[in-house]
Amino acid sequence: MRVVQLLPTLSYGDAIGNDTLALSRVIKENGYETGIFAEFIDRRLPSGTARPAGELSGLSNEDVLIYHASTGTDLNYQIEKMRGRKMMIYHNITPPSFFEAYDPSAAAAAEYGYSGISSLSDKIDYCLADSSYNKGELRRMGYTCPIDVRPILIPFEDYKKAPDESVMRKYRDGKKNILFVGRIAPNKKQEDIIRAFSCYKKLEPQSRLILAGSYNGMKLYKERLEKYAEMLGVADDVVFTGHVRFAEILAYYRVADAFVCLSEHEGFCVPLVEAMFFGVPVIALDTSAVGETLGGSGFLIDSNEPVFVSMVIDRVIRDEELRRSLVKGQKQRLADFSYDRIRRLFSDQLAGFISGKYLR
Secondary structure, three states, rough: OOOEEEEEEOOOOHHHHHHHHHHHHHHHHHOOOOEEEEEEEOOOOOOOOOOEEOOOOOOOOOOOEEEEEEOOOOOOHHEEEHHOOEEEEEEOOOOHHHHHOOOHHHHHHHHHHHHHHHHHHOOOOOEEEEOHHHHHHHHOOOOOOOOEEEOOOOHHHHHHHOHHHHHHHOOOOHHHEEEEEOOHHHHOOOHHHHHHHHHHHHHOOEEEEEEEEEOOOOOOHHHHHHHHHHOOOHHHHEEEEEOOOOOHHHHHHHHHHHHHEOOOOOOOOOHHHHHOOOOOOOOEEEOOOOOHOOOOOOOOOOOHHHHHHHHHHHHHHOOOOOOHHHHHHHHHHHHHHHHHHHHHHHHHHHHHHOOOOOOO
C-alpha cells in the first residue's frame, strides 16, 4: 500500500513544505511506500525530494492520498478524479480581501482557493487541520467528514544547529532587537508593527525592528512599508531581511529581545512556536489561531493601538520577573508541540484512517 502526499507548491523553508517533508519521514518510519508530488518544486530542494504532480499515477483504491490544501490551484478540482482514499491536511487560506489593494492576482488566487476547497467538501474522506480554527473553517465550508486537529510537525533538533555568525555579530551591538518572522504580506500587518515600533523607539532610542521574511510577490506592499517607515522617521532601524537561509533565521531568534506578532490572520503560526523554543518572549495580537497556538502562554493582547503595544514591549523587555515568567510559560506550552508527541499523533491518525476508523 502506498501513502503519497500531493500539494500545489513544495517550497524551500516554508511551514507547509517543512511539514510535508517531516511527515514523509514519519510515513517511511511507519513502513509505508511513499512519495511527494507537487505542481511546483523549489529548485533549492535536493534533487529527488519530490516529483511533478503530473507523474502521480497508479494509485489503487486501497492507497492513501494526502492532499495539502492551502491555495488556489487546479489540483483542487482534480482530486476527486484520483483513485485512493483521500485525506486532506488543511493549512488555511488567507482571505482575498487582504490582497485586493496590493495584488489582484493574489486576491483572485485566494478566492479560487476557497472555491476549490469548498468544492471538495463531500469528496474528502478525512481531514486534519493545523488548528481548531482551521477545523472551524472547514466546517463553515460544508465539510461533514471526520476532522481532527494535528499541529504542524516541527523537527526541533534542526534548531540546535549553529546560527549564522555574521548575523550574530551584526545585531549583538547593544540595541534592543524587536523581531517578527513571516513573509511580507498584508495579513501579517507589518505596518502595525512598524507603527508600534516608532512609538517604542521614543522609549528606547537604541532599538531596531527586524522583519524577517520573503517579500516575493508582494513588492508593492513592501515598498509601502518602507515608505511608511520613512514617514515615521524609523527607516534606518527597520530591517527587511528578505528570504534568509536557515542559519540566519536561527541567528535572528538568538539576538531577539522580544517577538511581536500583530498579524490578523494565521492558521497556526509556526514562528510563535519557534520563538518559544528560543526563549524569546512573545507579544501577540489575539486573532485567528494565534491565541490557540500560544495556549495561554506569551503576552496576548487585544489591541494593536501603537502606544499600548509599545508600552507592552517596553515592560516585557525591562521587567525581568515578567520576562522570566513569560519564557517559563512558553517553554511549558512548547512541550505540547514536541516532535515525538506530534509524530505519534499523526501516526495514530494515519493508522486509524487506514484501518477504517474514520469512515463517514
